[in-house]
Amino acid sequence: MTKAPPGTGDQRRSQLLRGVLDLCLLALIEERPRYGYELVEALAASGLELVSEGSIYPLLARMERAALIDAYRAPSAAGGAPRKYYRLTGAGQAELAAGRHAWQGFAPAVSRTLEAGTEGERTS
Amino acid sequence: MTDEQILAICQSNWIYRGVDDTSMREMREELRAHLEEAAAAGRSATDVVGEDVAAFAAAWARERRPLRQRIGYLAGVAGACLGTALLLAHLTRWTTSLPVTPERIAFYVLFAAVFVAWELRRGGGGHLRSTVIGVVALVPVAVAAHWLNGDITLFHLPLWGSAALLLAGAFPAVTDARRRRESAAAGDRSAG
Incomplete structure (x- = not known):
């Protein structure tokens, strides 16, 4: 699930993920309350692997301090000690909506720019 | 490195950085559960915390108690210490008006700077050690200031001025301590 970045490609992915990791976590928590390990698993299942899982x-903690999420303890389905589950607050919901809106404007613009560069290479 | 070793490194780092007991317990349990689940899935502890465990612990602690909160608190503690020292000076000299000399200003200003800088670096908690370090480091500064300026009195500080300084410093320190206590109590309730 976790990989050390051996090359530039993985480093690039890691940098890109770092910029949107908060939004990804908010989106996963929006689906249902989750605890830390579940968040890492859900990210990996989406193809987003963290260099260090604990970086979440x-x-x-920052999002909890900013009241975007709050936490409660409950037993996990996996058993063992109760886990700290995170759930979205109203402020978190608003932040996620704003983040989605920003991403929907940003991602196509980056794609257009990168694809324009590829077409330039083809024509030259 | 075993899970217990990682947890021990994290805990000592969090103590060093002034994370309160309730938060530390909660962070420790959260990390322990993650390490156990990761191990069960065949991943190493390094996959969870990275190569530098202390850096991981420090990053987490900083987010629990950010720098600006600590600066406000420490400035308050430094002000309260200064006010207390001045009140003691009023008491020992049995006067309501304290002569303020350049070496006294140099000593107190630099003492406050060293105290706050040391506590920020350390993370808070051990005020006594910071005080001792501040005093030991700055006695030579005060002596040098006295040697350079002689016995010039710049102004006289009234008793109410020292009391006001003590209260101004104590207010943010007490408010912060109360907020941390309430937050810890809320954490205990949600844990229960």
């Missing part, structure tokens, strides 16, 4: 915890 400082981010979750």
Whole structure:
């Protein structure tokens, strides 16, 4: 699930993910309350692998401090000690909506720019 | 490195950085559960916390208690210490008006700077050690200021001025301590 970045491609992916990791976490928490490990698994299932899984915890702490999410403890389906589940607040919902809107404007613009470069290479 | 070793490194880092007990317990349990689930899935502890465990712990601690919160609190503590020292000076000299000399200003200003800088670097908690370091480091500064300026009195500080400084410093420190206590109590309730 977790890989050390051996080459530039993985480093690039890691950098890109770092920029949107908060939105991804908010989106996953919006689906249903989850605890840290579940978030890492859900990211990996979407093809988003973290260089260090634990890097989500400082981010979750920051979002909790900003009242975008709050937490409660409950038993997990996997058993064992109760886990700290994170759920979205009203402010988190608004932040996620704004983030989605920004991403929907940003991602196509990057794609257009990158594809224009590819077409330039083809014509030259 | 075993899970217990990682948890021990994290805990000592969090203590060093002034994370309160309730938060630390919660972070420790959260990390322990993650490490166990990752191990069960065949991943190593390094996959979870990275190569630099202390950096991971520090990043987490910083997000729990950010720099600006700590600066406000420490400035308050430094002000309260200064006010207390001045009130003691009023008491020992049995006067309501304290002569303020250049070496006294140099000593207190630099003491406050060293105290806050040391506590920020350390993360808070051990005020006594910071105070001792501040005093030891700055006595030579005060002596040098005295040697350079002689016995010039710049102004006289009234008793109410020292009391006001103590109250101005104590207010943010007490408010912050109360907020942390309430937050810890809320954490305990949600844990229960």
